[in-house]
Every structure is written in C-alpha cells, then in structure tokens.
Amino acid sequence: MERLIMARPMTSLLEKEILLATDMIQPGADRWVGALVDCGNFIPAEDGRIVAWRAIDRRGQLFWLVVSRFEAMRYHATAASAHAALTEGDAAFARRRRAKRHWPEIEALTRDLLRFRRRLTVTRDDARDGGLSLLAITCFCERLGLGRRFGIPGWLAAMLMRLEPDIGFALLAAARRQGGDPAPA
Secondary structure (H helix, E strand, O other), X not given: OHHHHHOOOOOXXXXXXXXXXXXXXXXXXXXXXXXXXXXXXXXXXXXXXXXXXXXXEOOOOEEEEEEEOOOOOEEEEOOOOHHHHHHHHHHHHHHHHHHHOOHHHHHHHHHHHHOOOOOOEEEHHHHHHOOOOHHHHHHHXXXXXXXXXXXXXXXXXXXXXXXXXXXXXXXXXXXXHOOOOOOXX
C-alpha cells in the first residue's frame, strides 16, 4: 500500500502519510487480478470515455487500471505513463468491441472445440491480440495452475470460457492466427 501511495505525483510526504490512514486505497473489483486501487490517483481520457486509475497487484507491481465508463470493460496496463495506458486500454477495448460483433461465431467455435470437431492452440499472445491484458492473463493462468504454460489446447480454452467468457476473445484470435477463422477481421 505504501508503494502505491508513494507513486502519487505532486503529493508531499506528510500528505502521503495521511493517505495511509484514509480509505482512498480500495481493493480492486476484479476476480482474477488481486489489487489495490488508489481512488485519488487517476487520469481521465480527454473525451471522458475511459479513466486510468493507479493500482498495485499482490506481487507489488504497479499498473494502471483502465476502466470504461460506459461499458463493463477493464484493462490492466503496465505502461509507465497514464497516457500510454489510456491509449493501450482504448485499443484493447476497440479489439473487444470488434470481436463482440462475432460472438455467435465464437460460440460456434467453442462448441466445435468441445466436441473435438476443430483443433487449435490458444497462446497468451492470442489473448493479448484479443484485447486482454498480459497481467490479467498471467493472474488467471496462475490461479488455475497453468502459470508456466504459454499455450493450451483449444478444447481446454473452450471449457475455461464457461468460467471466464473473455477467453472467447482469445479463441477468436487463435482461430484467425491458425487459419480457417470463423469471422474475418
């Protein structure tokens, strides 16, 4: 918590000490990335659609939690600056919005993978290309005991999609990468 507060710009040491006793640091509302969020250290995008909040994960890694104000989307950006995090998060949200238009094809792909009609390998790069953050991917894999693996069979990813629907974005990216994609870009 101290490291998160010390990351605040333009704040005196006395103010930082006072912040330790306040409720400005809140647990992040994320199932996979256990984090603390500094509610007083945020940067909104110029258009106000998204906001980057400074946060820290359980391992002590600082990141920016980019949140869409109008959609239920979050992105964990490890960029050094808030502006780079906003750019990265906005691009990831755009990739997810494009993929959501093909959700029936993603569900059909999932059914085919579960019935072993199709085969593919889903990698962390596919998840990132699908608009998911590397931090979230890593935390998700670690919680499921897949921390050291960089690729999993498509059928396993399809099963995990029932637990975390966002894996559908990675499935779509993997299908596109391996050819025979269910939906063109």
